[in-house]
Amino acid sequence: MDAEFFCLPDDMEVVGQLVRYLGRLVDPTISLKVQDIEANDYSGQYRTGSRYIQLLHGSIPPERQLGIEVNTSIALFGSRIYLRVYWPMLVQGYYWGPLGLSEGLYRTIDYRHFDRLHGLGLFLPALAIRDRMVLVPKGQNKELESMGPNEPPPPPLERGVIEVDFRNPAEVEQAFVRIGEELRRELRQELAAYQSFHLSDEVDFDAVSAHLGVPPSLLRHAIREESSARELIYNQLRCTAEPATVVTDVQTRMSLRIDNPSEIDLGRLRVQVRGPRSGLEINPERVSVELPAGASVRADFSVVATRPGEFAIEVLFLDADADAARDMLPVQQLWITSVADG
């Protein structure tokens, strides 16, 4: 696992400070690669620019299902780097409006863009750890908000980055504390998801570390840190649907049995069940349940399959008062079968 620092020559003075914080607050085995944008030749700049864009995408927290498209025309710009940024993508921020030459003609626009970014202060310096950007220059979001007429970009933390003044040591140190915490929380989450496919009571730290691409020391640190999370990783919720077979076109009461074998009282949760939008109707979408330690509960849903076959359904565990998924409770996938009557 590496950290990557993208910078201009003037930013080199903060490298030593970053190395110290990485070792002390994230993991002592992490090495820092410095990418001086101006030090590269044309093809090197292309690689660096492409990598930067991928890292910015990589910072989007997967659980948020947020889409951001960031694009670059770096290949065509010779010795200068320009970036185009599009916020947000595909399903949000649509608007209708006239378009330059095609005045009178309208179509949906799903992004904002700016194509003449003179200077790179908006994007550099920046720090990436574990294949995603984590630190970007302070004020980036504010500047992005001021550009273009579309929906504003999501706040930095929602898109997985922290804005920081790299020349303010106290601010940088505080950011690293948060990065370390988030990284370890994420590792616990990933380990829980991994374990859901490899049901066993023991974790082979070397194998799982290799799988997750982190040093075993960091994984051990993450597991030691929070006993309740550890308990949930080893004693995962189990879901079963009864009946698992329904008759096509017949409304059937499906009972979802949820077992909490852990010693953690999970309190009140909202259970969301969803299936494919075509071929299967599930009602209601959500029910609330209490899930004490060592308990099993049932949640009832009505299911109608409109064609025979197997259907994938998903069970999500949400906080009772928010739409966010509860930590350490991975999405459960189940299959039900629909058979034609007779």
Add this chain to the structure above:
Amino acid sequence: MSVSRVAFLSSEYPPHTYGGLGTVVEALSRFLGARGIEVVMLVPETGDYAAPPPGVSLCPVPVGLPVSDEDYWLTYCESAAATARRTGLRAGVVHYHDWMTALGGLAIGRALGVPVLMTIHLPQAAAYHLDLETIGITGCARVIVNSRAVRAELTEREVSQDKISVIPNGVDLARFRPGDQSPDPLEILFAGRLIPQKGPDVLVRAFGAVLRRHPEARLTIAGDGTQRLYLERLARFLGLRQQVRFLGWQSPGRLAELYRRCAVLAVPSLYEPFGLVALEAMASGRPVVVSRVGGLAEIVEDEVSGFAVEPGDHLDLATRLAALLSDPGLAGTMGLAARHRAERYDWRIIAGQTAGLYDSLASRPGPERAADLERLLLTAEAGLRERALALLVPEGRAGDQALAAGSCCERGQDNGR
């Protein structure tokens, strides 16, 4: 009148292909060449293109080091027109591809006094690109699009239906063919750029559900793009990283092998003008599960040669993918139907349709209206207007001066046809 030579203006030619455009241009020119139609391909000068096949010649266009994306393509267009003059280019038809080369194609067509066609591979949304695309559409005699879905998009933009010809992309049935060996019954393949438009994140989420039904299933992702690291992180987040293989960009030859080996190809695009990879996999005898969008919905017969699912619905996708993994017999039957369906898109047939269109335009000059072009140019951003006028208005011609002055005239009157 039969056209024997055509000038192509293309932003891509192998190995510099980024999306479908370069692949389509290479194949179309090759199959036109095989029909005896000489293709002169004006491409940006890079120095390392693949050797063209018989009947196709490359004419590199110097571009230099521009200051922006737009400047690059305007410079290309100016240089293409100059190159055509310098080399004494002759052609019965000029055919340009997408917005990047439109002004160059129009300029060369006007200089030669021959019909011009535009193929729109991917309709544009960004303002500047859309401006150039609109100029390209307005100035040409005919617009070729690869699906009825794209035609519908253009007609929403008030482009006349009469001006649009739907000619789908083709497939090379010799390269993409069923294999002798049985496919891997549990391998799902994705091939394409890793960008939001292609929906690879939808597929990774779907694969999580597929794994619960088929724990030995594997997902192979061939391609690269801005979402690659995000997708790797998503796979870890879902606990699937071991079962998802990221291969990066693959050559066409290697892709053909991957198609033959997989159980099913998933094409989860959120937007897709055509969907070339679906057609290639179908020609390879593999069933496909595609989003019900754009050209994909026209290529794939739902529940015959594959399944069509709701775009963005990962559980619908998972349901259909698992159905094919669960029933190799169904996968085999659909694979046969897919190959049969793909044969309709044989490049020899598609090149024949294109050649027929060239001939019809050559015998009946198109209704290009300089007045429309003039209106567009007069409202263009100043920098673009200046360079476009300089390109499209050769000095000393009465009709051109009228265009420059803002009065209306028919293009046919300009070139004396």
